[in-house]
Amino acid sequence: MAATPDVTVSTEAAETTSPPQSVGDVSTTPRVLTPIQEQEASDVASATSQADSDGDSDGATVQDDVVNFHADSDMMVRVTHGGTVTQFMVVSSSVATASPVWRSMLYGNNARALTGKGLWIMNIDAEPKALSTLFNIIHYQFDKLPAELPLDDLFELTLLTYRYECTHLVYPWGHKWTVKFATYVGEEGHFENCHKAIWIAWELGETKLFRDMIDAMIISSKVDFSGNLVNASGKPLKDMVLPDGIFGLISAARTATIDKILAAIETSMTALTTGNRKPGVKYCKLGKNERECEAMLLGSAIPALISHGLYPVPAASAFLESIAQLQDRIYSVKYIAFHGPEWMPHMTHEHCSLGLRESVQKCLEEMPVPLKDHHVSHLEKQAAISGILADFGVPENRTRVFKSGNTMVKDTWIDRGAKKSGKRSSPAARSSQSARSGSTPTSAQSHHSSDDAETEIVSNGKTAKADKVVNTKRAGA
Structure with a gap:
């Protein structure tokens, strides 16, 4: 033959x-x-x-x-x-x-x-399953296409669209198959699979998902005993399918963020052990019995930091665990409040601390997702090819009518979808804020933008209008 x-x-x-x-x-x-x-x-x-x-x-x-x-x-x-x-x-x-x-x-x-x-x-x-999906599209067997694709299936499909240069084939379904991952950053187990979501976002041009998953990989990656950078489940990043340059970006951002967090610990410990502190820096919030309060803070923090391998403060290159694990260790430090001889309920030192949590939060808020210009331009190009922006050409006016007591309420809002632009904090920073509020800290949580909306209240034949903000999450109701 x-x-x-x-x-x-x-x-x-x-x-x-x-x-x-x-x-x-x-x-x-x-x-x-x-x-x-x-x-x-x-x-x-x-x-x-x-x-x-x-x-x-x-x-x-x-x-x-x-x-x-x-x-x-x-x-x-x-x-x-x-x-x-x-x-x-x-x-x-x-x-x-x-x-x-x-x-x-x-x-x-x-x-x-x-x-x-x-x-x-x-x-x-x-x-075979992914290739079958492509062949169904090519042969117009649209009725055999799935309504949605799990992460693993979409990952395999995008590997093929990249390999055979046919991303355009998914144009009618690109948005439909990716919209469910808009909040993937807040789902259980995303750390283990964020490399797959990174590839999907890269191939289809889903910028928000790409940034969120890069963020998640930065804070969840760690170094194994062989010196390899690995994900939460121990898989080396070098063995993953990742866009060019992303491995180095993740490694550099991880090291820089850990260095900043450890430097904050070093600053607080040096200030209390040597007295070498910046002018105006105080750890006692009450302003009374400051030396005794700070001594109590130092005495309760040192054993906890030693048990976590954080004192003496190690170099960033020597810290092998992830940013998420470092965050959890610092958040677990408990302070013993000082009670003086003239202690009164309204004169408590319970809110005094070394400021370690605040330092971690600040570092995570400032942690960049350092995408290069060519990354951004590639994502924009792929979004146009894959069709994930096809549903956002014209904002959609949506309406919902419901009854509140004897009053009919009519909600009207502009649904700009999951890709509405706006200032975003990193998922890690939102995790830090969640931990401060008392909820169990997760390393990354979903972020929802808000849309301007107008509510029309119908009662006794008259209408009244009031402006309010409706979270886009309600748009799916």
Whole structure:
């Protein structure tokens, strides 16, 4: 049989390798589709048999079923994944039109097809479910597309759209499949999978998700005993599929932030142990019995910091754990309040501290997500290609009517969606604020912007209007 990399053409007669029943000469590019013909189950079986006889499976298990995407199919795609070969029947001209990479594989740089008659066979290493989604789009099988895709499935799909340069295929579904991840930064277990979300955001141009996940990876990554930067589950970042330059960006931002937090601890401890402090810096908030109060603060903080490996204060390069773990350790430091001989309930030192929590919060608020200009321009370009901004061309006016007592209330607001611009604090900083309020600190929480809205209250035939702010979360109600 004649062969090129990943593509072969059987030299057997077409009728022995159907479907299709008549392939014909494929030397033209792309060929004109023949009239759609009904196929018998035996035709599909014969194609499977012919492909198996070529002996290209390299010991992999070949599934019996052949998935046929069109009655006019003229090419078999043998997909190897995890030791299993899945076989798809597709229309070669449709595949070539959908992807310049596939077109080059089939017809070459000069758009010249391989000569000969028979069944074309393309061998691909890919995740079959993701490839099936692309083939359903290419062959207009839109009813077979999922309403939404889990993170793992969308990750595999975007690996293929990048590899075969066909991101444009998901245009009608780009926004639909990514909108559920607008608040992924606040979901349980996102630290373990944020590298997948980073890739999805990079390929589809989802800027907010990209920034949030870079943020999450910065504060959750740590160094293992081999010196490798790893994620929360211990997987090395160097082994992950990440955009160029992102590994170095994450490593540098992590080290710089840890250095700032540790420097804040060093400043407080030096001030109390040596008396070398900046003018006006006080740790006793009450202003009475200051020396005794500060001595109590220092005495209660030192054992806790020592137990956490934070005193003597280590160098940032020597701290192997994550920013999130460092934050948790500092937040666990408990102070013993000083009670003097003239103590009274309204003269308490319970609010005095070394300011370590405040220092962590400030460092996290100022922690940058240092994207370069080429990162931003790439995301903007991909967003236009993938269609994730397609629903935001014109803000949507939305209305909701509900009854409050004897009054009918009509809410009208402008839904600009999850991509409304505005000043954002880092997920880590929002976690810090959550911890201060007494809730269990998480390393990253979702952030919702607000939209201007107008409420029309209908009562006794009269209307009254009042301006208010409606969180975009209500837009989904």
